[in-house]
Amino acid sequence: MSANIEIAGVSKIYDGGVRAVDAIAMDIRPGEFFSLLGPSGCGKTTTLRMIAGFDSPSAGEIRLDGADITHVPAHKRDMAMVFQNYALFPHRTVAENVAFGLRMRKIDKATIATKVKAALAMVELSGMEDRKPAQLSGGQQQRVALARAIVISPRVLLCDEPLGALDKKLRQQMQFELKQLQKALGLTLVFVTHDQEEALAMSDRIAVMNAGRVEQIGTPVEIYDQPRTCFVADFIGDTNIFRGQRVTMDHGIGIAAGNGLLLALPDNIAAAGSEVLSVALRPEKIAVAPADPVEARSKGMSTRGTVESTNFLGGAVLYRLVLDSGHRVLVQQPNSGAPLHPPGQAVALGWRPADLVILED
Amino acid sequence: MPATSAPRVNSLALLILPSALLFALFFFLPIGLMAVMSVLTGNPVVMPNVGFTTKHYARMGNDSYYLEVIWTTIRIGLWTTLAALVIGYPLAHWMARIRSRTGHALLLMAVLAPMLTGIVVRTFAWMTLLSDKGVINQILTSFGLITKPLQLMYNETGIIIGLVHIYVPFMVLTLTGVIGRIDERLEQAAENLGASPWRAFMEVTLPLSLPGILAGSLLVFALAISAYVTPILLGGFQIMTLPILIYQQISANFNVGFAAALGMVLLAISLILVIAYNHMLGLVSGQRGLQ
Structure with missing residues (x-):
């Protein structure tokens, strides 16, 4: 009962x-x-x-x-x-x-x-x-x-x-x-x-x-x-939060997070009310590859960065990266057996716009 | 302890030397002398041939007057202890559980304030309240509640009232420490499981505060049976207790041997209680020692 x-x-x-x-x-x-x-x-x-x-x-x-x-x-x-x-x-x-x-x-x-x-x-x-x-x-x-x-x-x-x-x-x-x-x-x-x-x-x-x-x-x-909020995104698990002005892009809307970093928002997001938006992106939703221009472009990995530190966790690898725009991001990759990206290596990053979650302040 | 190593003296242990000396000189030595005096025929300092005797103890056993005095002393001690416990426990519980710091400070002051005044002064104050023409009897008479004054003084009631007032703080302070260490969540757990607040108190708080009840009672009892000023002033020599008797034997009769024997009886009562206390504490919290 x-x-x-x-x-x-x-x-x-x-x-x-x-x-x-x-x-x-x-x-x-x-x-x-x-x-x-x-x-x-x-x-x-x-x-x-x-x-x-x-x-x-x-x-x-x-x-x-x-x-x-x-x-x-x-x-x-x-x-x-x-x-x-x-x-x-x-x-x-x-x-x-x-x-x-x-x-x-x-x-x-x-x-x-x-x-x-x-x-x-x-x-x-x-x-x-x-x-x-x-x-x-x-x-x-x-x-x-x-x-x-x-x-x-x-x-x-x-x-x-x-x-x-x-x-x-x-x-x-x-x-x-x-x-x-x-x-x-x-x-x-x-x-x-x-x-x-x-x-x-x-x-x-x-x-x-x-x-x-x-x-x-x-x-x-x-x-x-x-x-739903920055607090929840930050408190539960690791997360990357970007904050910036809402802009209109070629295919829909995006966020200008500063220093030229443009993040495309998912199509189904209607023109959200606020002009300044925060979005969350989980570390495991980001893909990383060596910065080979041809390969990276073909996978839609348009963001560049440098590996700052590499933490091998056993089942996964945790990277701390600095984007060319200066933003720091956390990336988690499953341990697939592929060689790790050593610190200092230039890499390309990519993610699906659908993995970005818009947060309330 | 490894048996091989020679006992090494911790240099910090030397710090207890002064208090150990003090105890030996002013505590064990006098009590030892008193024990010796109680079995001698006279004072060896002034009399040349003194011998061993049990006559002082025999005198107590043979004369029902002295047994009556011993019993009166114990009875006053027991009633004082009981009254101090009944008055002190709720106060101690309140003090231990009060949240506000100011409230705690005020309660502590209320408990300690009487101790700032001398026992004689406080006892005289009680006399002005309790005597036949005292405040209490005057008020009761003026309201027509009584026709002739209540006998509140020069009897055991008066002595017990005076003693309780003096020794309640000892009970409260002992109990407050013990009750304060009982986790409040235990009471909450009991209530959560369906016990009313009163039941939770009876099932959890009271048994866990038993060591404090025992310690406080022991302290108050030992102090009450050895009290002198209050029984004299509020008893008006109508009530004879062991301390008064001892004083009379020394100052009026110069019978130091008998006084010493009476003193040993007083000490024995306290010692028996301390042993009983330790035994009961072992029963109450014996399991705790096993962890």
Whole structure:
């Protein structure tokens, strides 16, 4: 029985007028893995705490399956939260920690025992029932926190950077397990993270937040391929942003990015309102070839530049280039086995106009 | 510790030498002397032939008056501790959780301010409040709530009121430190799982603050049973406690041996409590040591 959450015009203003969250709106669907992504201080944790009921909004409304819960106290919201530091009760055993929520719901002892056993089996901690949290590793504590949350079959599961304290390998494993669990139980899950890779890998939809506002809400593919603002383009992955005056070219419109660099915009872009435009171009959408005039021209690679540095990443190669116009760009090429372009080499660059994304400021 | 290497003295360890000397000279030596005096027939400095005796302790055991005094002292200590805990805990919780710095500073000042005044002055202040013609009785009489004054002084109630006022700050400061170290997110986690704020407090905060409750209670109890000024002034010699008895034995009866034996009893009560405290702390937080 997963639930839907609507956040309508919610703001949180702290004493002294700091707007931690500024009139945000989002609609989290039942059974959805929904991430709040942003840098620290963007308001994502405050938003989560308001959903949980630990902070009350200064304005706006939070609805759970249509019912206004803005002023319902935390213990009556039937949600479960996995805290960043897990917040396990240090004076209670693993089994007592997991049983806590069930005990508060006045469920009989036999049922509690069965459910606790099942929940611990689900997170592969059978046999750890009588240990204290301090006797467990970070990963095990994380699982106890998860078991404690899901055992009460919450209407919504809230996670505040739950994987932040784990090392990379364990983190990837837990990402996978959490996602599996969420799908298997059909849970509505709100996940707070500052790690864009984590958000892209796990979410059904992501809300990118910055300075208390929602910059964009969309699927990971939408967020990555069609970032709406400069912030989103810059925060999610690596990107090249060009900014310049809108000009009319032979075939449609383009941007004069300065020093003679002309970027043709895709045909389907109507004459956008603003005179000054910003566009994003992902590093892996750019092709690089040695600056052989004939070959380059035939592939439509009209932009010239020089390799500044070459970083071999294993599966890919990352180049930092300086264009002849002086612009610096980042280019990522898959490791196809072809020889690398060494620093200092003159190269030709090309991309499809359709890969340019126009950004709002 | 490797057994092969000779113990190397850390030069920093020398820094504790002054305090170690001070303790030895002014703490262990006097207590040792007191212990010796309690089992001697007289003062060896002024009397040539003194011998070993247990008569001082036997006198206490045989005379129910002295047992009554010991029990009165403990009873006053227990009530003072309980009242200080009941008054101090909410205050300490408030102080530990308050967000505003100004609020915290004001609370701290309110807790510490009474300590800036001497115990004698404060006790006399209580006398003007509690006596038969004192402020409290006058007000109650003028409102017609009572016809004859309440006996608030020259009994145990008066002593306990005075002692609680003096020792509450010790309880509050001890508890504030312990409660402040309890992660607030634990309470939130409990509420998130369906516990009402009161239930979250009972299930999480209270058990985790047990070490502070024990430490604060031990401190207040030890101070209360050894208090002298307040029991004398607010008890008006109607109530006899161990410290008063000890003073009388030395100043009026010159019976140093018996006074020493009474002192040893007072010390023993405190020591038993410290041992019990350590034992209980081990039970409460024993698992934490295993990590």
